Amino acid sequence: MPVLSLIANPADSDLDVSLAAAVVQQTGGELNWLHHQVACDIIEPKAPNALSIAHEIIGSRRVDANVVPTEGRRKLILVADMDSTMIEQECIDELAAALGLKEQVAEITDRAMRGELDFGQALDTRVALLKGLERATIEEIRREAITLTPGGRALVHTMKAYGAFTSLVSGGFTFFADYFAKRIGFDEAIANVLQFEGDKLTGTVQKPIVDKNTKRERLEALAAERGLSLGQTIAVGDGANDLDMIGIAGFGVALHAILLKIVLSWQKHRRDSRSSVPEFAS
The missing domain is CATH 3.30.70 (Alpha-Beta Plaits)
Incomplete structure (x- = not known):
């Protein structure tokens, strides 16, 4: 029906x-x-x-x-992106702003999210520009510059109330993902690890990186672990590296992303996640 x-x-x-x-x-x-x-x-x-x-x-x-x-409208697994999805900013752009490099880094970010650049290479290039940034500055940015997407907590907690498992899988960084996953209420967080020497960034990220394959594979693994079909899952994201997981999920949600609109039959253009709740949690 x-x-x-x-x-x-x-x-x-x-x-x-x-x-x-x-x-x-x-x-x-x-x-x-x-x-x-x-x-x-x-x-x-x-x-x-x-x-x-x-x-x-x-x-x-x-x-x-x-x-x-x-x-099958009520889903039992949620895998969501973080940057520009569950939070309103791109964390790496905000880190670059502290070094006066936001415009340069944001341009690379935009091109990577549109699929114009290899995600891994783009990540390495941007992280290299952050070399020397101090841990205290990163903590300040996390505390003061990052805001939650309206409705994200309602989305996650509504799904969990109906027995769903929720996973935040990000091509961003654990420094932010672990923190915001707890604030929002996710069951787990998976993201890239920034490397430090003392209290300063080395300009490198731990390998292997979290990329589109990681996101797709985590969705598949969560479904297999719980004996669920992919039709009982939902994936939410905004960029090219989210396409694979969104493509195999039972319900794929594209947030304000031109590229994703091209390939999805179900699109969300608003940034408020509360409006998604009735679709798969009610």
Whole structure:
């Protein structure tokens, strides 16, 4: 039984009663509000092209529309990226800012996330530029410059309340991933390890690195360990190195990423993770 879902960021929502009613009038189906101004389901839309109709009615409003099956909707494994996904920043760019190199490093980051550069080479190049950065400065950046993506904790805790295992797998760094995984509530965190000499960065990262293969393999391993199919998993990310895990997950969520929109049938463009909760945790 298909469900047409309308979803919005509660911080800047255009999803109201009149918009939902307009969609139902054209698509048919039963309207069920999950949270006013955040998410509603239109159960069993009658129009065969319900999604196209919804997109046409929504136009430029800040609302996402997706058709999802009701069967198997509640997922039991979550694997999520960290940078620009569960947190709002790219940590390596913020570290570079402390050395006056943010613009240079951010350009490399953007190209790597779009898949224009080899992720491993891009990581080594950027980390090398951080040589000499002091541990105390990194701790200050972690404490003052990094903010959680709105709704991330609600997403993780809702899934865990229904028995899901949640894993934060990041091409970023354990210095941040371990800390924010605990704050958000993830069961585990996997990330790259920055190397220090004393209290200063050496400009190198421990090998092997966490990359797209690590993310995909961790998703596969978690499903196998729990005797679950990949159809019972969800993967969330924003960049090229998330494509593999999103591609095999039962539910793939692309956050504000042009590259990912090209290959996914289900896309999320809003940055607030709360609007994802009804899709796979309710």
